Amino acid sequence: MSVFIFKAVDENDKVVQGTLHAPSMNLAQLRLRRVYKSVLMLREDDQKAMSAAPVFQMSPRVKVESLAIYTRQMAVMVEAGIAINRALRFVAQGDDQNLNLVMSRVADGVEQGKSLSRAMSEQPRTFGDTYTAMVRAGETSGHLEGALKRLSELLEKTVNMKKRITSTFAYPAVIGVVCIGIVSLFVFYILPMMLPMFASMGVDLPLPTRILIGVVNIFRDPKIIIPLVIFVLVGVWILVQFLSNVDKASQVRYQVDGVLLSLPIAGPLISKSAQARVLYTMASLLEAGVALVDVLNTTESVAGNAVLAQKLSWTRKSLIEGASVYRALEMHDVFGQTALQMVKVGEETGQLSDLVRRIGQMYEDDVDTMLDNMASMLEPLIMAVMGIVVGFVTLASFLPMVNLLRQL
Incomplete structure (x- = not known):
């Protein structure tokens, strides 16, 4: 090629x-x-x-934000009656060079006679199972523009959720970095300058100062710091290798995710955010006309949590065996009782996709509330911890000066 x-x-x-x-x-x-x-x-x-x-070319990594924008643009063009290959060529002239390359490859596939979903499935690093399934359903139903619109909305939801989580931890992280900088200034610059003066005047160093000097000497001793750095680097490498292979070892991934879900504060947040993502994906796929069994099969890959994915797999098997949606979800404890009752109503009234989307919105609101509560707890907690550390370092640095003034 x-x-x-x-x-x-x-x-x-x-x-x-x-x-x-x-x-x-x-x-x-x-x-x-x-x-x-x-x-x-x-x-x-x-x-x-x-x-x-090869047919399945390695797709470059692309930003979800860019994919959401390109998908929205494609939806508008297709709705306006522009041929899909021309729409792909137009969006391939955007600002994201990696995504431009992917869109050009998809356009090549379409011009070779492949369907859009088939051409996109050949770029699996960019277009996941959910994306291609919704495009395929849109092609089958003749409402491709609607499927693309729902996809862009789903991607935008994902982007907004990530931004919300990032913004929650941004302020505490900045405070932490500033405090670490202040402590480092005292420990590695101000205190070493003052120690010779105290020693020459015979000042007795108080306990906090001796503790701080001991810690500083440990970190400045090559015989200690070099093995420590090597140990940390090896530990980080082992951790990275473990995490990169977790997806391949499903049992290990299941155990790790189970531990994460059992954490006191982070567990409910991880669970709710994963459930919200699954619900929005389910609603979008159902609205696109995808069969319910296929919907559950696809949502397993977007759950982002092996425990939830396993429950969805069990739910899908129960559906195949003849159980109702409500009964299958309840049997495997996929969602809470409020959500399950809404699913039951949606199944009985034929408005399942609409009510599933509303449940997703409800869970997203819960995640926002949890993030607000977490931020309100994290900020004073970090301030308190950093205040104690900075206070100790400041005290250890200036107590010898107090002793010096007493001796004069």
Whole structure:
């Protein structure tokens, strides 16, 4: 597969330029003529040429924010009647270069005769199971623009949730960094300057100062700090390797997630946020016309928690065996009783997708409340801990001066 750089004129007489993946120059020119009024320039990009590329090319990592924007733009274009390959080419001229490359590959697949969902499934690092399932359902039902709109909303929900969590911990983190900087200034700069003066005047060092000096000497002794640094680096490497292989060892992942869910404060937050994500995904898939069994199969991969994913798997099996949605979810304790009652009403009234979305909103509100409560607890707690540390360091630094003044 080769990469071609082109410059062409669209139907609005606007000159556009970009890149195109194609097996040959003739095929690249043929594809461009299908999309544009005329082709001004077409040449192979030798630096990016890819020979004998596999069908499933390695997709670059893309930001969820960018994918949400591109999906929203595609929905608008498809709703306006623009052909899907042209819509893909248009969005591939956006600001995110990695996503531009992915969209160009998808456009290549569509122009080769593949369906949009099939072309997207060949870029699995960018388009997950939920994304391709909703696109496939939109293609089948003939309402692709609606599926793309729901996808963009789902992605935006994910982005907003991440921003909300980040903002909750941002302020305490800044306070912590500032306090660590102040402590380091006293410990490694001010105190070492003052110690020779105290020693020359024969000042008795109080206990807090002796403790602080002992800690400083430990961290300044190469015989101690070098093995300690090596030990920490090896520990971090082992932890990274363990976490990277957790997904491959499902039993280990299940145990780790079970421990996380049992934590006093973080556990309910992790559980609620995962359930909210699953509920929004379920609602979007149901609205797109995906079968309920397939919905549960897809949501297992977006749960982000092995315990919840296992419960969804059991629920799916119960559905296949003939249980109702409400009974299957209740049997495996997937959601709380309030949510289950709403599912029961939705199943009985034929408004399951609408009520599932409302439950998701309810759970998202619960997560917001938990984050607010956590922030209100974290800030004074961190301030108290840092106040104690800074107070101890300050006391240890200035107590010798008090003793010196007493001796004068």
